[in-house]
Amino acid sequence: MNSKQVGWVKAIVFVLALIPFARLVWGTASGSFSDPLAAITKGSGEWALYFLCITLAVTPLRRLTGWNWLVKLRRMIGLFMFFYALVHFTAFLWFDHFFDVPAMLADVIKRPFILVGFIAFVLLIPLAATSTNAMIKRLGGKRWQWLHRLIYVIAPLSILHFWWMKEGKNDFARPIIFGSIIALLLAWRVWWNVRGKSQPVRP
Known part of the structure; x- marks a missing residue:
């Protein structure tokens, strides 16, 4: 697949990835949701998980099919994962606590499921922040790979x-x-990495 075709695929994926967010915005603005907070929290959280699965599936699918152009979609899909996680967190901070950070932190400590979700979101931040080519060059390939193993x-x-x-x-x-x-x-992914290390290096 040439670069122009990949560009079209990326544009289509970008538009499709925004549809769930558009539905959340429209449902909230039009009053279609009986409980907008629950709808936004549930929808954004589940779509963050969908994009997490898709992001993790890119490398196996590429290796099984030989479609190397899929790698060019992975960064964008990963950023959409962070975007929906951010919407999920913002709904919690805004609608649940009205940006009262001390109350939010107290809630995080008190409820274990919020604590692990908060830790996961915080760990996502450096991955999103280092997703640009400039940051990859600044960190170096190996350090960037180690960081993204988070x-x-x-x-x-x-x-x-x-x-x-x-x-x-x-x-x-x-x-x-x-x-x-x-x-x-x-x-x-773990099996593939172990298998790759066990293979003899050819000159």
């Missing part, structure tokens, strides 16, 4: 946050589905 911590924390949030409702079906998908994707 995704191996962020993914389980996100699933734990989702699981504990659903625990009070005894609704574990979706956390199990998300957890299984992410566990498989992470296991595949």
Whole structure:
């Protein structure tokens, strides 16, 4: 696939990735949601998990299909993951606590599912901040790769946050589905890395 075709694919993915956010904005503005806070919090959190799964799936899909152009979509998809996580966090800080940071921090400490979600969000910030080519050059390839391995911590924390949030409702079906998908994707990446290191180096 040439660069022009990849550009069109990126534009289509960009528009599609904004549709869930547009639906949240429209539903809130039009009064379609009976509980706008719950709708925004639930929708943005789940879409952050969707984009997390898609981001983790890019490398396995590229290696299985040979579609190397998929790598050019990964950064944008990862930034959309951060965007929806930011909307999720903003809904919590704004609508739940009206930007009262001390009250928010007290709530974070008091409720474990909020604590692990908050840690996952904080760990996402350096990944989003170092997503530009300039930051990659400044950090160097190896340090940048080590930093972005935080995704191996962020993914389980996100699933734990989702699981504990659903625990009070005894609704574990979706956390199990998300957890299984992410566990498989992470296991595949670990297996591939171990397999690559075990292969003899050819001159």
